[in-house]
Amino acid sequence: MRRIYLDNAATTPLHPEVISVMEDCMSKNFGNPSSIHHFGRKAKASIEQSRKEIAGYLNCSIGEIFFTSSATESNNLIIHQSVKNLGLTKIISSQTEHPCVVNSIKREAVDTEWVKLDNEGNVDLENLENLLKQTDGKALVSLMHSNNEIGTLLDFTAVAELCNIHNALFHTDAVQSIGKIPIDLSSGNVNFLSATGHKFHGPKGIGFMYINGDNNVDPYVVGGAQERNMRAGTENVIGIVGLAKALEVYVDQMENHKSYITSLRDRLKSGLIALVPDIQFNGNQEKYLQTILSASFPADDKADMIMFNLDINGICASAGSACSSGIEQDSPVLTAIGHDPSRKTIRFSFSHYNTIEEIDYTLEKIKSFI
Secondary structure: OOOEEOEOOOOOOOOHHHHHHHHHHHHHOOOOOOOOOHHHHHHHHHHHHHHHHHHHHHOOOHHHEEEEOOHHHHHHHHHHHHHHHOOEEEEEEOOOOOHHHHHHHHOOOOEEEEOOEOOOOOEOHHHHHHHHHOOOOEEEEEOOOEOOOOOEEOOHHHHHHHHHHOOOEEEEEOOOOOOOOOOOOOOOOOOEEEEEHHHOOOOOOOEEEEEOOOOOOOOOOOOOOHHHHOOOOOOOHHHHHHHHHHHHHHHHOHHHHHHHHHHHHHHHHHHHHHHOOOOEEEOOOOOEOOOEEEEEEOOOHHHHOHHHHHHHOOEEOEEOEEEEOOEEEEOHHHHHOOOOOOOEEEEEEOOOOOOHHHHHHHHHHHHHHO
């Protein structure tokens, strides 16, 4: 059966060049980076070269990049250790953040405020400023760069400037946007950033975090001096090398990929508008991440079966809802933006590996069962 993969916001296939460098590393670069002999030094050099490449893309110091197992680990560390070490009295975030951020915040014993959002998932900047003005002490603002379900982009510069004006720390989960939108950290207005390799055609199980040099926090995982005493445990050299290569390849073709993927998104969106009466699209449709299209189908029996029908026709996408005890409910993101729970949301997410023919095939199949 033909298989079409339109779930790239969940994970992406490995780029061939990434596979090549990882295979080479597995066979030739097996040393422990903490060892001082030839093989250890070679592994350590690979890590530091990867760190240099990532820092170059983000326009920051190599001493501000730390490798972790995932963005989830990075987000947990940043939030928990900021509360522990930096004297935070308040965290300001949104109800549309990834669960690893929301749940990390909820376990901290500090005042928490949830910034207002409109029905497209845009942060209410006036409300954010008022929350910052009302803060006695130090605040951490944690807002994702691009929403993983609906694709709405944060007004990154405006939020960073507000945090700078009000002496607040700014953390952004850049998991979806890294490598797809330019990010420049040289201004110093961003204190923390998290990312993971498998969202831009790198391997799973490897991520990194940016911690601004002015913000010293303790390690979250202890036991050794790896990652300059920030994260104990023997480094995942193979994953690190693969992550750096994936980012290098993706950034090199960023504008070409963006243009091409936008054309795929536009084609699917216009096709759905032509096929489905009362189709709606979740999120900001002017300031969006090009890799995500969240489509809301009108409530009827056929729409309820759309995920099942897509799958049996070989089309891999993602439902915009979560199942709990057999009862379908809108996700927290959709609930936060006031989405009608009687409608059915499907998230289509794209990569440069997708083709126009795949989009047309998807539309053809949707037409057959809607």
